[in-house]
Amino acid sequence: SLIPGCKSYDNFTTYFNTYYNAKRLIGEAEDEFEFTDRQRRLTPRVLTPIDSGVQFGGKPSSNELAPFMKDYIIDKARLQPVQIKLDSILIKGSKIIKRHPQSNYIEGSLYLMAKSYFYKNDWMNAQIKCSELVDLFPLGDLSPDALLLMAQSYIIERKYTLGKQALSRCVDLAWYKERYDILSQAFK
Numbered sequence: 001s002l003i004p005g006c007k008s009y010d011n012f013t014t015y016f017n018t019y020y021n022a023k024r025l026i027g028e029a030e031d032e033f034e035f036t037d038r039q040r041r042l043t044p045r046v047l048t049p050i051d052s053g054v055q056f057g058g059k060p061s062s063n064e065l066a067p068f069m070k071d072y073i074i075d076k077a078r079l080q081p082v083q084i085k086l087d088s089i090l091i092k093g094s095k096i097i098k099r100h101p102q103s104n105y106i107e108g109s110l111y112l113m114a115k116s117y118f119y120k121n122d123w124m125n126a127q128i129k130c131s132e133l134v135d136l137f138p139l140g141d142l143s144p145d146a147l148l149l150m151a152q153s154y155i156i157e158r159k160y161t162l163g164k165q166a167l168s169r170c171v172d173l174a175w176y177k178e179r180y181d182i183l184s185q186a187f188k
Contacts, residue, residue: 018092018093018095018096018105018109019092019096019105019108019109021088021092022088022089022092022093022096022109022112023108023112025085025086025088025089025092026085026089026112026115026116028082028085029082029085029086029089029116029119032078032081032082033074033078033082033119036077036078036081065156065158069152069155069156072118072152072156073121073156074119074120074121079119079120079121082119083120086116086119086120087116089112089113089115089116090113090116090117092109093109093110093112093113093116094113096109097109097110106136107133107136107137107140107141107142108142110129110130110132110133110136110142110146111129111130111133111142111145111146111149113129114126114129114130114133114146114149114150115149117129118149118152118153123153123154123156123157126149126150126153127150127153127154129146130146130147130149130150130153131150133146134146134147134150134169139173139176139177141177143173143177144170144173144174144177144179144182145182147166147167147169147170147173148166148167148170148174148182148185148186150166150170151163151164151166151167151170151186154166167186170182170186171183171186171187174186
């Protein structure tokens with residue numbers, strides 16, 4: 001009967017010493033991104049298909065990123081105020097994974113780390129953390145989120161085949177878990 005008590009204590013200390021602060025920091029960073037985005041958005045955003053220039057005599061560019069995907073990329077000016085917070089999330093997540101590998105917060109820590117890498121435009125590390133999350137928790141609560149984030153990073157890197165595969169897996173899992181918020185983002 002000592003083992004369940006140890007697990008509860010480990011989860012308690014993990015949550016209050018690191019995971020809670022990491023979640024708070026990612027929330028603050030996302031609030032900062034939203035605030036700077038509202039400040040910069042003077043004209044309404046217009047979405048156009050990527051090949052719309054071809055209809056008007058333009059040449060299709062295979063190197064061009066879809067306009068709606070550019071919104072997911074955080075530029076250096078928006079990243080600079082939250083750089084320390086994102087680095088702190090990565091440190092806290094690493095501590096949880098190393099020191100508390102049996103806690104209930106591994107899945108959440110991996111996702112927060114993946115989001116931090118994504119916001120820092122470190123696509124490869126974001127993909128690795130998302131892949132770790134999906135491998136360890138194939139039917140986890142955050143697996144659809146991780147697959148969507150992975151698909152977005154692949155598409156930003158113009159790895160369209162891998163992006164489509166991750167997006168297809170994301171849609172399948174989101175349907176299974178009834179995560180309609182993820183489905184709406186995936187279909188977008």
